[in-house]
Amino acid sequence: MRQRALPVDGVALICALGACARLGDTNLVPQMHVGVVKLGFSGHTKVCNAVMDGYVKCGLVGEARRVFEEIEEPSVVSWTVVLEGVVKWEGNQKEKDTVFDCGFGFGLNNVTLCSVLSACSQSGDLSVGRWVHCYAVKAVGWDLGVMVGTSLVDMYAKCGRIMTALMVFRHMPRRNVVAWNAMLSGLAMHGMGKLVVDMFGCMVEEVKPDAVTFMALLSACSHSGLVEQGWQYFHDLQSVYGVRPEIEHYACTVDLLGRAGRLEEAEVLVRKMPIPPNEVVLGSLLGASYAHGKLRLGEKIMRELIQMDPLNTEYHILLSNMYALCGKVDQANSLRKVLKNRGIRKVPGMSSIYVDGQLHKFIAGDKSHPRTADIYMKLDDIICKLRLAGYVPNTNCQVLFGCSNGDDCMEALEEAEQVLFTHSEKLALCFGLMSTTPGSSLCIFKNLRICQDCHSAIKIASGIYKREIVVRDRYRFHSFKHGSCSCSDYW
DNA sequence: GTAGGGTTAG
Numbered sequence: 001m002r003q004r005a006l007p008v009d010g011v012a013l014i015c016a017l018g019a020c021a022r023l024g025d026t027n028l029v030p031q032m033h034v035g036v037v038k039l040g041f042s043g044h045t046k047v048c049n050a051v052m053d054g055y056v057k058c059g060l061v062g063e064a065r066r067v068f069e070e071i072e073e074p075s076v077v078s079w080t081v082v083l084e085g086v087v088k089w090e091g092n093q094k095e096k097d098t099v100f101d102c103g104f105g106f107g108l109n110n111v112t113l114c115s116v117l118s119a120c121s122q123s124g125d126l127s128v129g130r131w132v133h134c135y136a137v138k139a140v141g142w143d144l145g146v147m148v149g150t151s152l153v154d155m156y157a158k159c160g161r162i163m164t165a166l167m168v169f170r171h172m173p174r175r176n177v178v179a180w181n182a183m184l185s186g187l188a189m190h191g192m193g194k195l196v197v198d199m200f201g202c203m204v205e206e207v208k209p210d211a212v213t214f215m216a217l218l219s220a221c222s223h224s225g226l227v228e229q230g231w232q233y234f235h236d237l238q239s240v241y242g243v244r245p246e247i248e249h250y251a252c253t254v255d256l257l258g259r260a261g262r263l264e265e266a267e268v269l270v271r272k273m274p275i276p277p278n279e280v281v282l283g284s285l286l287g288a289s290y291a292h293g294k295l296r297l298g299e300k301i302m303r304e305l306i307q308m309d310p311l312n313t314e315y316h317i318l319l320s321n322m323y324a325l326c327g328k329v330d331q332a333n334s335l336r337k338v339l340k341n342r343g344i345r346k347v348p349g350m351s352s353i354y355v356d357g358q359l360h361k362f363i364a365g366d367k368s369h370p371r372t373a374d375i376y377m378k379l380d381d382i383i384c385k386l387r388l389a390g391y392v393p394n395t396n397c398q399v400l401f402g403c404s405n406g407d408d409c410m411e412a413l414e415e416a417e418q419v420l421f422t423h424s425e426k427l428a429l430c431f432g433l434m435s436t437t438p439g440s441s442l443c444i445f446k447n448l449r450i451c452q453d454c455h456s457a458i459k460i461a462s463g464i465y466k467r468e469i470v471v472r473d474r475y476r477f478h479s480f481k482h483g484s485c486s487c488s489d490y491w
Numbered sequence: 492g493t494a495g496g497g498t499t500a501g
Contacts, residue, residue, distance in 0.1 A: 181498040
């Protein structure tokens with residue numbers, strides 16, 4: 001059947017849908033879908049593809065699949081969008097298999113491969129990523145081209161397989177600046193700063209570094225404590241490499257100095273910036289003040305941050321924790337009350353783990369998993385073993401909230417410990433340990449930054465259970481092995 | 492203005 005010719009309004013509609021998709025707005029996209037139906041475009045390939053893309057971008061993969069079902073003649077683009085959505089958002093292995101069997105039978109091109117691999121990177125789906133890699137090699141041969149090669153490097157790095165990423169990169173016959181950037185960023189995320197610095201030396205022989213390269217370099221130095229090296233790169237950015245420093249480079253450098261405890265220099269840099277500092281730059285400085293217990297500086301930065309972003313929860317919680325650590329319980333409590341009164345809620349922490357291709361998600365205190373009883377039994381056992389090996393729950397931040405006497409405090413302490421033990425990372429770890437073969441490695445994903453207590457608990461667990469445990473948090477990777485972490489506790 | 496694609500801090 002021939003597709004009906006697209007009137008001018010149809011073109012406008014596709015443009016508008018594209019804009020909505022880029023916004024990823026969960027209200028706007030369904031509204032636009034209603035409009036599409038009213039205008040009589042149901043089942044039209046290009047319009048539906050644009051609608052599906054919108055749904056995928058805002059996480060509504062079920063809706064996207066329903067739209068897909070109505071397309072009269074799905075094209076390779078339709079399949080690409082639906083595959084991307086399923087890989088990015090569908091946790092159920094059987095559902096994924098069904099779509100894959102049909103989709104990859106349809107034929108694919110480099111765009112499909114890149115798109116699906118990028119979805120794997122985001123959801124951390126190594127098994128689909130590997131499958132796509134094999135498929136591509138069978139279909140195209142060993143030289144997959146620079147774009148697919150780069151997608152593979154990024155996928156392996158973000159799925160926790162940094163050595164595989166390196167291997168793929170080293171076998172690429174052609175590499176441009178984007179490929180190099182993907183490799184260096186991956187290494188930076190894994191805390192392999194020394195290697196990033198060494199490889200940068202090779203990179204400049206091959207291609208000209210750009211603004212993204214320096215983001216990777218600065219963050220690598222920051223995460224590995226290579227302060228002098230990073231500071232040098234920041235200075236050479238413009239003068240040696242002709243790259244104009246952007247606000248992100250400043251944010252990274254502030255982080256580099258701040259993490260290392262050089263807060264005065266970090267603040268001088270912020271005040272002397274040619275561009276007004278944004279909340280990212282100030283947020284870095286606040287984080288560093290917290291890490292190094294500089295309460296006065298923290299308060300000052302907080303005042304500026306509240307002006308810029310009054311609804312942000314992370315900053316409030318950071319400062320509140322800082323008060324608690326300094327023993328200023330009243331101030332800590334009143335700051336928490338501000339959040340509560342304004343109805344501002346913290347983004348809930350969530351951890352997930354793939355077991356046999358199936359995604360299992362946990363939130364703190366979760367009891368919704370079908371194997372909850374087993375999980376909590378195993379959790380008690382793990383905590384016991386951890387304690388014997390020297391684990392001390394780190395209740396610094398919560399303990400003192402709202403208690404007025406010694407008894408209250410003891411009770412609060414026990415409660416605080418219980419809250420810590422059921423953090424989402426620990427539940428995911430526990431489920432991973434009980435449902436995989438002894439000795440195999442585990443990869444856990446967390447939507448926020450890993451907490452201090454879970455970091456020390458997982459370090460000890462990696463030793464006791466003789467497992468490599470990789471945790472990808474919001475910012476970077478932690479690879480726990482033999483009782484220590486690849487970040488050397490510098491994060 | 493015409494559907495899908497690789498690298499970017501905290």
